[in-house]
Amino acid sequence: MPFAKIIGSGSALPENIVSNDVLADQLAKKGIETSDEWIFTRTGIKQRYIAADNIKTSDLATEAARKAIEDAGISADEIDLIVLATSTPDYIFPSTACLVQAKLGIKGGAAFDVQAVCSGFVYALTTADSYIRAGNAKCALVIGAETFTRILDWNDRGTCVLFGDGAGAMVLKVSEEPGILATQLNADGSLHTILRTEGAIHHGQVTGDPFLRMDGQAVFKKAVTSLEDSALKVCEKASIRPEDIDWMVPHQANVRIINSLGRKLGIPEEKVVVTVDKHANTSAASVPLAFDVAYKDGRIKEGQTILLQGVGGGFTWGSVLVKL
Incomplete structure (x- = not known):
């Protein structure tokens, strides 16, 4: 394949x-x-x-x-x-x-x-x-x-x-050369209330709350535990240890989440791409934005193994392990 x-x-x-x-x-x-x-x-x-x-x-x-x-x-x-x-x-x-x-x-x-x-x-x-x-x-x-x-x-x-x-x-x-090595996606719809935007259009009118609402503490706890589990599972799929990862590019939501996740996985800070300071949380754009910054400035190079991770409303989360 x-x-x-x-x-x-x-x-x-x-x-x-x-x-x-x-x-x-x-x-x-x-x-x-x-x-x-x-x-x-x-x-x-x-x-x-x-x-x-x-x-x-x-x-x-x-x-x-x-x-x-x-x-x-x-x-x-x-x-x-x-x-x-x-x-x-x-x-x-x-x-x-x-x-x-x-x-x-x-x-x-x-x-x-x-x-x-x-x-x-x-x-x-x-x-x-x-x-x-x-x-x-x-x-x-x-x-x-x-x-x-x-x-x-x-x-x-x-x-x-x-x-x-x-x-x-x-x-x-x-x-024919290795590229995306493994992927791992998850969702838990029972947690949809902790991060949501409930607005909808009904007969030409906006119904419900059109703004983003979030239970920050609940999201923080779920994000860290979910991403740790996902990272370990995607590494197992690819027969790779977390310590073999050259760069982790996590969702850029909060530096505390990023640092906590890195510690749990044993990935040192110098191997974690962080752009949340410059971009804030750009939702679906955050992972490719962070990757592009580190790729263009020369940190991420061909031949390296990269862990990409996302977590968000739904509640959804997942990981992609890449050989560049």
């Missing part, structure tokens, strides 16, 4: 950078008290990118996709599958993946969205891997893209300081 190998990556961020200090000033005008110290000590976040009103999720996704295609050294016409992870699509339908396909000027291959919130990219990568290994695609574009700040309640200090916008993409191609 062939492998799906990562041959290129790219990312995109909005122009508007909002530091903790600027955000604190903006929230103070609403009567909400916070500070750079309060945010940073609890999350590790120093800033986030916020998309302008005229920028859509598909715009960020397309920019990241073009960069990944260029990095891969291929033509967009070679892509026969697009899997796009997002919880903030341009429309209810058509899918944002189809909109990106049109913007790239390609036709014919399958294109669809995956919705698993912050686990979305790991789910999308696993899906594309399955298509390629089964012979149903030869060259896949996998994207995580969000304009997550548009579903935040800016009167809720516990959530509005945590998130940002952005996109990341990878190109996978069929290969």
Whole structure:
């Protein structure tokens, strides 16, 4: 059976950078008290990118996709599958993946969205891997893209300081050489209330709560235990020990979660990619964004073994083990 190998990556961020200090000033005008110290000590976040009103999720996704295609050294016409992870699509339908396909000027291959919130990219990568290994695609574009700040309640200090916008993409191609070594996905729908956005459209009206709501303590506890278990299982599938991993690229939600997970797995801090300080939590975009940063600055190199992990609403979580 062939492998799906990562041959290129790219990312995109909005122009508007909002530091903790600027955000604190903006929230103070609403009567909400916070500070750079309060945010940073609890999350590790120093800033986030916020998309302008005229920028859509598909715009960020397309920019990241073009960069990944260029990095891969291929033509967009070679892509026969697009899997796009997002919880903030341009429309209810058509899918944002189809909109990106049109913007790239390609036709014919399958294109669809995956919705698993912050686990979305790991789910999308696993899906594309399955298509390629089964012979149903030869060259896949996998994207995580969000304009997550548009579903935040800016009167809720516990959530509005945590998130940002952005996109990341990878190109996978069929290969006889090892690529994606193993994948491991999970969900527990009974925990859907700890991280949710319950808004819906009914007869032309928005019903329910349109904003993100989160039980932070419950999410923290579940995230650490779930990701540790998933990492051990995906390593067992690939017959690899955690200490053999060259880089861990976890979901960038909170530096405390990241550090706790690294300690439990015995992976030293210098082998963990952290970008939450710069990007905040970009949901489905966080893993490919972090990967692209470390890949482009030379930390992640060909021949290395990389652990990618996501965890988010649903409740969902999962891992992908990659030989680059």
